[in-house]
Amino acid sequence: MTDIGQQSGSNGNSRGGSLLPHFVNPRPFDPYDVEKVNPALEKIYMASQWRMMWLRFRRHRVAVFCGIVLLAMYAAILCVEFLAPYNQHSRNVDYIYTPPQDVHFFHEGSFIGPFVYGLDYRLDMENLERVYTERTDDPRPIRFFCAGDSYKFWNLIEGNLHLVCPPDSETPLFLLGSDRLGRDMLSRILYGMRISLTIGLIGVAVSFALGIVFGGLAGYYGGWIDDLLQRTIEVLRSIPHLPLWLALAAILPVDWSPMLVFFGITIILGLIDWTGLARAVRSRLLSLREEDFCVAAQLMGAKPGRIIFRHLMPSFMSHLIASATLAIPGMILGETALSFLGLGIRPPITSWGVLLNEAQNINVVALYPWLMLPILPVIVVVLAFNFLGDGLRDAADPYR
């Protein structure tokens, strides 16, 4: 306040006195200076939406890491037959419930590459336990890129090339132990990964399609369609998922082939889970409909189809992909839970849940804890999808 008072006072004074010299700033004057950007910034300003999202996503280190892990896993399920040391069904009746073997590198002080020791088997009649002891004088080097169990690659090409193989026909290679039929846990976990990971993708695809159709209809038409959908979603949400899944899975006929059951389970998972995505689509559509760019398109005479697909879709697709990513772990966990309870995928097909089904009996688990190992990949995958989804969600709105 005092400042202004003084200023007005001095103004009054100067009016009576001599004129101040006209002030001109000597620096060169460029009226477009404010709008100019340096090349680095220009790159960002000119970037497309997807590029902006990528730049934003890259800053989220954990999400990038998780994305790489997941990519690697999905790449691995393409060539499981090659990666797994055994076929998933090949039994080794001499080595039932073998504990995980240690891989050694040095034998009696000298380096001979990765090898395992031969195993001696003894039945402990006192505890009725199988006891395996390593013959520490008998190193057997592990073979790489070798011929092992024969398989049909993708059910098409015959082959028997494996990344690692057991040292010889007598010595097994059970890096993660073996189960009650002497099947290699590592191979089974790898084969199980194929089913568990695909079920997440297919299930999400189903719920994605349902969600977009129903949510799109409700969001675009509104009115009674919207009301009907909202009520349906409320009803579906108020029934706990797992019991509902269980009940639906129990419907699948007993005489269906495991493959049919696999698809049945996937569809059941997707059928219940679309509500979240439909809600996301609906609320996005409702809010985007009112945005200026949409009104502008309407005023310019664009047809509804063009508005939806050209203008609205790109701006909510990124969000949808993020929510779909966050929905995948739910699917994987759902399948695991169903199979764990014995109502999901049926045995000849192996998933992590089917493997964990064997770990249901706590006495078995106490004796052979390595049967619980499939828990680890489940947790890793679910965590990775959660972090990836978080990163994608943050990146989905790059203009913020």
Add this chain to the structure above:
Amino acid sequence: MLRYFLQRVLVMVPTLLIISFLIFVIIQAPPGDFLETTLAELQARGESMDQNQIESLRALYGLDQPFHVQYLRWLFGQWDGLSYVKGGLIFGDLGYSFEYNQPVADIVGDRLALTVIVSIASILFVWIVSFPIAVYSATHQYGLFDYIFTFVGYLGLATPSFLIALILLYFANIWFGTSIGGLMDPVYVGQPWSAAKFWSIMEHMWVPVLVIGLPGTAGMIRRLRANLLDELNKQYVTTGRAKGLPPLKLLVRYPLRISLNPFIADIGSLLPELISGSVIVSVVMSLPITGPMLLTALRSQDMYLAGSFLMFMAFLTVIGVFISDILLALLDPRIRLGAGAEK
């Protein structure tokens, strides 16, 4: 308020009706009915069921009737013209379990009560644990413990409860050599309710409650922390700090109260999650609640037993949502007066 209350009750009725229809469709869907399969099985073994009983069961539930008649009988009971005869879900008759050869109500009574107890205890657990942790995490954002809690929370979200149950059982077996399964001392199983039995249940309950509540707790901490952080970054908090309000008062007076909303609003999503979790955890830990029996009932097509369980779980959820809505309306005048309801 009364108006809102009545409105919510009115909405609840059709919801439950639709749910009951859905559930009936599901339990009805497997081909053949239980009587048929059982009869075939018994005949194959050379035994037979009391013919009168079969006929009366058939007549009571109208297994030979078309679908809609069966459904209406299951829900509303049997009517002779306008006079009520017997049965009907809404009159408290849950139907007849073919497998146990007893009315469903006789078998499930205890289990339903225990399910309610476990669910309420789990919700309380979620509240009690998540509240201090979330407040601490939000007020000490990016502190060491915040990171630790966030990480543990992520793990808790990612690990399904039945796996936690398995791991707990495993370590209990290794360290203590005992099984921590069950919900009471074996002495009390099948005994009538008494103070001692109740106490025994309380003693055994913390393990399943911990396991069932953990994923929910992780989610609740995340939401509460985010809410509180949003609130703490608002300008009135800065103003309050500038005016020299004591930090504790500044935290408790408004931000905390406002951010507590999800505590009540989330019962609706928390309860289905907890019940889903309890189904599978109870199978792993062999708890005498709904899970294991639901599973066997589903496997053996014991339709009224399975249907009762499913209906009961849905009912529990719907009631939970109803209560949370009423509480929210009591707390938040905006909802009560209908403003801000449209989003």
